[in-house]
Amino acid sequence: MEQPNLSKIVRIPGPVSEGYELLTKSHADGSHSLSVLVRGAYCAACIQKIESCIAQQDNVINARLNFSTGKFSVDWNGSASRANNFIRSIEDLGYSVRPYDAVVEKQNLEEEERFLLMCLGVAGFAMGNIMLVSVGLWTTTTETMGIVTRDFLHWISACIALPTILFSGRPFFRSAFSALKAGHTNMDVPISIGITLAGCMSLFETIHHGENAYFDSAVMLIFFLLIGRYFDFRARKNARSAATDLLSNMSGFATVIEDGKLSHVPILQLQQGQTVRISVGEQFPVDGNVVEGISDIDVSLVTGETIPISVSQGMPVYAGTLNLSAPLVIKVEKAAENSLLADIVRLMEKAAQGQARYVRLAERVARLYTPVVHTLAACAFLGWLLVGHIVWQKALMIAVTVLIITCPCALGLAVPIVQVLATGRLMKKGILVKAGDALERLAAIDTIMIDKTGTLTIGKPVLISTCTSDHLQIAASLAACSQHPLSQAIMRSYSGVLLPITHMQEYPGQGLEGLLHGKTIRLGSRAWCGLPDAEHSDQLELWLYVEEEEPVLFYFSDQLRADSAETILQLQKEGLSPILISGDRRSVVERIAAMCSIDHLYFEKSPAEKFAMMQHLRNNGSKVLMVGDGLNDAPTLAGADVSMAPGTAIGMTQNAADIIFMGDRLQPVYEAYMTARLTQKLVKQNFVLAVLYNLIAIPMAVCGIVTPFVAALAMSGSSLVVIANCFRLRLRK
């Protein structure tokens, strides 16, 4: 037997941190730069630790961590291979690092956000300055200030407004143009027409020493609408970047053995038939078969179950699973882009596309709104021209007033502001809303599909059997050296002194062995402890064998979250029907379902079956909320009407979910649902307010009795009322 080497058994090294020199960018002046994704930074101390650790090293020009996105950038002089040292230093601090491949996609998002902010800033500046002039125009009659002064003020307004309309109006013009090109209309079409006509007509009036210039209204319209647009963009930004984060899971390096030599190869370039070495703690990059070695692998990523399975020569392993206890050599069966993991990713992308077809309430309102407004404006124009017998300029001006005063402002603000407030409120309770329209979709659900392990339950086994404290002490002393979830469960239920055990050895797939006071002790499966024929039960079990004694049995069970049953009951009271769906065995699923009083349950379901089940429900007209945490749930999460995942879920699953909740309670699911309903109620109220306003304003505009002052006042007024209504969300406990 080998000499015991405790540190070797206990320490699980992270994935390979080499090959980063391939990702660095070299610059003309001899410097290099690298961007990576750092996970696990949660506070100011983390920022400082990471940045100063790198910045202290020689010839580092700049090291900065973007706390919001987790992107860490470093610039340095010297050789490119220093990149690996930097990465290792960060990993030694305890943070995980991933290559940051999706830079291009992210940059587009950043540019778009910057573009919107720039438009907003310019519109804000223009609005402030035009108001300065307009107040004078509104409060003074032409007789008092004279035509010359009035024209002067009109020209100043024109000089500010016209460039602003051209510059800040671009988001609306672009969207309206692409909608028209595709053969349909959206809310941006009347906005664009209104703004353009208002600008042109006001200029016409100014040139002809006219009285009615609408420059202020046009700019204010742009400003308010851009505020709504910007909020909306921010809310949706995270959702859109989900797909790019997925790609970063597929990037990285694998250790390939070729002619006895080791080399690092980017995962995406692995070929079928290559031999890859997987060290302890490393994720399998591809699907393959074990060529050499015996180990336990954590398959929770693929199946959702927490208990590792043991693999030996000839057995298949799947990409995304984690090698736990001993190094393995595998032969690549399917390249990374064909692996099971990639299949799941593809299924998710397909599902997400289906979800994108969802039409938001605001858009449905806009579809109704557009033709009505256009018709009204046209009627006003023709009516005044043909029946009212006024000059065409005046008739057109009235039509423009109708377009502007119908207040897309309130409509544009109704949804984004409520959403920003609701999202902020949920965030304080540890619920993270990722998708912009998630709350809207959540409010409409009638069915909840819930995964078992890690969602209804905590996902960690807990020791439930009783035994003597001596036996527990011996078991804990052995278990202290193992990363196996059951060993860790024993450690969690024991807090005393550990015994000095020598010749400790972990046998992958079987158990642990060591010497205590000259006696052999073993902890592991029933076969490992010499009892292959003992009576089977549904529970997870571990046996302790002490030489010359009867083996002792430990039972484990995955505990329910403390408030699972209560939360399910609350949701049922709200008229939702819960469905338990799991990859686990029948007996276990039935027991959990009974504890939570769930009538509909499905067991032993594969990821594809879960997905099919969800689609079947949706095709039958149900609106489905999926709550799950494993990678096996990811496609279902992505394809459901709306989805939630606990904060303990793996990165990819969190990416697929619309809403993430923290903590070890299930209550956030109920909390989020109730907030979503309240939010939806407020949004609808806002639309009603906007409609009421229009019912008063439109007839006035059509009759031609609205002056620019009244139009401006009415527009701000309606926006303020809508905003004030949104803030009622804050008042609710």
Add this chain to the structure above:
Amino acid sequence: MSILLYLVPVALFLGFLGLVIFIWTLRTNQYEDLEGTAQRILIDDDSSKRND
């Protein structure tokens, strides 16, 4: 009314100054990491001039 000839340009200049500052903050990426900035204020910078 000739006072307008001075006051309006002055007001416009001040407004324009604000716009220029805004564009500067945008160009220097000051809106990229709003959360990070909020956290960084808590960092005690030991190497700052305070200790000199």
